[in-house]
Amino acid sequence: MLYFLGRRIISALSVVFVTLVATFALFFVAPTDPAGAICGARNCPPDRLAEIRAGLGLDEPKVKQFTSYLEGLVAGRTYVNGGVERDCAAPCLGYSFKNDRPVLDMLKERLPVTISLVAGAAVIMLTVGVTIGSMAAKRRGTAGDRALVTSTLIVSSIPYYIVALMISLYLTIFYPILPRGQWTSPFDSPGKWIAGFVTPWLVLGLVNTTQYVRYSRGSMVESLSEDYIRTARAKGLSDRVVTYKHALRTALIPVITIFGLDVAGMLAGAIFTERIFDLPGLGQLVLQSLVNYDLPVIMGTVLISSIFLVAANLVVDIVYSLIDPRVRLS
Amino acid sequence: MSIGAPDSSVGIEEHPASAEPVRASGVAHGKSPTRIAIDRLRKDKVAIVCACIVLFFVLVAVFAPLLAKLEGGDISTFNVKLVDEFGFPTIGFTSDHWFGVEPRTGRDLFARWVYGARPSLIVASVATLFGTTVGVVMGLLAGFLGGWVDRVISWVIDFVLSLPYLLFAIAMVPIVESWRGGAFTLSPEEQASTRFYVLIFVLSFFGWAGLARVIRGEVLSLREREFVLAAKAIGVSTQRILFKELLPNLVAPIVISASLALPAYVTAEAGLSFLGVGLIEPVPSWGQTIATATNWFKADPMYLWLPVIAITILVLALALLGDAIRDAFDPKTRR
Numbered sequence: 001m002l003y004f005l006g007r008r009i010i011s012a013l014s015v016v017f018v019t020l021v022a023t024f025a026l027f028f029v030a031p032t033d034p035a036g037a038i039c040g041a042r043n044c045p046p047d048r049l050a051e052i053r054a055g056l057g058l059d060e061p062k063v064k065q066f067t068s069y070l071e072g073l074v075a076g077r078t079y080v081n082g083g084v085e086r087d088c089a090a091p092c093l094g095y096s097f098k099n100d101r102p103v104l105d106m107l108k109e110r111l112p113v114t115i116s117l118v119a120g121a122a123v124i125m126l127t128v129g130v131t132i133g134s135m136a137a138k139r140r141g142t143a144g145d146r147a148l149v150t151s152t153l154i155v156s157s158i159p160y161y162i163v164a165l166m167i168s169l170y171l172t173i174f175y176p177i178l179p180r181g182q183w184t185s186p187f188d189s190p191g192k193w194i195a196g197f198v199t200p201w202l203v204l205g206l207v208n209t210t211q212y213v214r215y216s217r218g219s220m221v222e223s224l225s226e227d228y229i230r231t232a233r234a235k236g237l238s239d240r241v242v243t244y245k246h247a248l249r250t251a252l253i254p255v256i257t258i259f260g261l262d263v264a265g266m267l268a269g270a271i272f273t274e275r276i277f278d279l280p281g282l283g284q285l286v287l288q289s290l291v292n293y294d295l296p297v298i299m300g301t302v303l304i305s306s307i308f309l310v311a312a313n314l315v316v317d318i319v320y321s322l323i324d325p326r327v328r329l330s
Numbered sequence: 331m332s333i334g335a336p337d338s339s340v341g342i343e344e345h346p347a348s349a350e351p352v353r354a355s356g357v358a359h360g361k362s363p364t365r366i367a368i369d370r371l372r373k374d375k376v377a378i379v380c381a382c383i384v385l386f387f388v389l390v391a392v393f394a395p396l397l398a399k400l401e402g403g404d405i406s407t408f409n410v411k412l413v414d415e416f417g418f419p420t421i422g423f424t425s426d427h428w429f430g431v432e433p434r435t436g437r438d439l440f441a442r443w444v445y446g447a448r449p450s451l452i453v454a455s456v457a458t459l460f461g462t463t464v465g466v467v468m469g470l471l472a473g474f475l476g477g478w479v480d481r482v483i484s485w486v487i488d489f490v491l492s493l494p495y496l497l498f499a500i501a502m503v504p505i506v507e508s509w510r511g512g513a514f515t516l517s518p519e520e521q522a523s524t525r526f527y528v529l530i531f532v533l534s535f536f537g538w539a540g541l542a543r544v545i546r547g548e549v550l551s552l553r554e555r556e557f558v559l560a561a562k563a564i565g566v567s568t569q570r571i572l573f574k575e576l577l578p579n580l581v582a583p584i585v586i587s588a589s590l591a592l593p594a595y596v597t598a599e600a601g602l603s604f605l606g607v608g609l610i611e612p613v614p615s616w617g618q619t620i621a622t623a624t625n626w627f628k629a630d631p632m633y634l635w636l637p638v639i640a641i642t643i644l645v646l647a648l649a650l651l652g653d654a655i656r657d658a659f660d661p662k663t664r665r
Contacts, residue, residue: 014485015489026501157650158646162638166638271500291606305497
């Protein structure tokens with residue numbers, strides 16, 4: 001077990017490290033000139049350009065730049081810009097080219113929005129999805145079940161952003177039935193926070209629910225046909241207990257696995273939802289940084305998101321091996 | 331007679347020279363799995379309807395210039411006379427402009443709509459082709475050779491699958507543009523064609539890993555089978571074993587993966603163009619039209635609805651077709 005854990009963690013760390021090297025190589029080794037982008041491309045006085053380059057450390061050799069980026073991540077570093085020295089504390093992701101703020105602060109500002117969005121949607125997709133899925137599995141083969149399976153297939157085949165966009169345009173703007181997306185901190189006003197997130201939660205949650213209906217239905221069909229279910233029924237247990245206590249518990253294992261990965265994926269990529277409902281989360285930050293060629297911000301976001309994904313993979317793997325003794329630990 | 335293994339001598343007696351069981355004449359000999367799948371697919375009404383819809387869009391894309399000529403419009407002419415001072419089009423659907431004109435610029439919407447089918451289908455099919463080829467080769471090598479080759483390839487697969495795909499796609503755009511000299515120095519045409527290749531590259535880069543993992547797993551079990559051992563024993567080269575012995579047995583997962591990848595790529599292309607990181611002017615694309623049209627949706631709903639309907643129907647048809655193909659090749663998935 002310890003050997004498995006150690007190996008798994010090392011492999012996860014190696015993925016994070018290679019992501020770091022790869023993003024750095026892509027952004028900084030490529031013949032980009034971020035200094036030109038900051039200074040305003042066309043008519044930039046050469047001495048100002050050189051000063052910006054020096055301030056960002058862009059005049060140093062690439063390997064040196066990379067080690068100082070790493071050093072910044074682990075121990076913090078100091079930036080000099082226009083004669084002013086600034087400290088960037090331990091997990092230092094650098095300074096934004098555009099608005100001259102630490103990238104970490106910008107990410108911290110955006111993260112609550114994305115987390116609020118994903119958390120609400122995750123609750124909807126897991127509860128609604130598993131409930132409907134297990135009910136369908138019990139009524140397997142009936143007309144209602146077939147209709148449900150077909151409709152989830154159709155809904156999940158339509159591009160997500162089209163559904164979200166049309167709901168946003170027609171149900172929040174044209175016919176204002178649902179409240180418009182808006183970010184308010186839950187600590188300032190919980191009511192406004194919920195109101196601003198209701199529509200995005202419903203859209204992101206319910207569209208993804210269709211997948212969970214299918215996963216949990218399939219998994220439930222499998223566990224309902226196991227021998228121990230027949231034994232439980234033969235003992236004379238009520239249908240309710242057999243379905244929800246015996247069958248559902250086993251059926252949930254693979255569903256939770258996918259759920260863990262999905263939530264991490266959503267944290268890294270709720271970009272469409274944020275863009276369509278105008279929520280200032282991580283995804284919006286990346287899109288804005290892209291327009292400004294604000295490389296440190298894009299790189300910081302990519303790095304943070306990769307860490308989310310790798311961590312989720314790791315947790316799911318470990319939890320899975322703990323829950324299911326059949327998974328071989330080697 | 332007890333119930334046990336079927337009597338293996340049945341049917342052999344009359345034909346002592348051959349071990350082949352004798353069949354009544356007129357009954358077709360064994361069908362290949364692919365043949366069986368195609369037969370199943372032909373009987374599937376949903377699959378046939380979806381295939382027809384996909385074919386329709388392919389024809390629209392192929393004959394886009396012809397269709398535009400038939401209507402008399404083109405994608406780039408500005409008809410300023412057809413929009414009022416606020417940019418709203420003054421005409422609806424006319425015989426000159428079948429789908430009306432674009433707000434502000436007055437460009438012909440029918441021509442832009444038929445040309446819009448092209449990038450979606452080209453990007454998606456080229457990415458599917460690359461992604462599938464790389465995935466199959468990597469999976470075959472990893473599964474068959476084993477050892478350090480397997481370890482390296484498996485690690486790369488895990489690595490690619492654990493990257494945040496959408497973010498990387500977005501981040502790749504400015505980088506590749508800067509390789510070509512930066513967005514500031516490129517002409518709009520150069521920038522548009524760069525975006526085209528970036529899209530294909532990014533989609534296939536993230537698309538191969540899933541298939542490679544599946545193929546590797548299949549090969550791991552296939553390589554222990556007798557026919558592979560036999561081929562090895564008589565000294566068949568590795569290359570030949572990989573492509574002549576193993577590959578034909580992998581048709582089902584490859585076809586399934588490709589047919590499910592296609593709608594995903596169409597969705598991704600339009601989605602990235604919608605976000606502004608995919609195709610850009612002057613290339614007409616549905617995703618980009620949707621993004622602009624959201625600003626005009628109250629005054630000019632058709633401007634928005636035409637690309638929305640096209641994308642939805644095309645993706646839906648491709649996805650349902652992919653699903654039918656999966657069911658046909660792998661009947662176990664249907665419960």
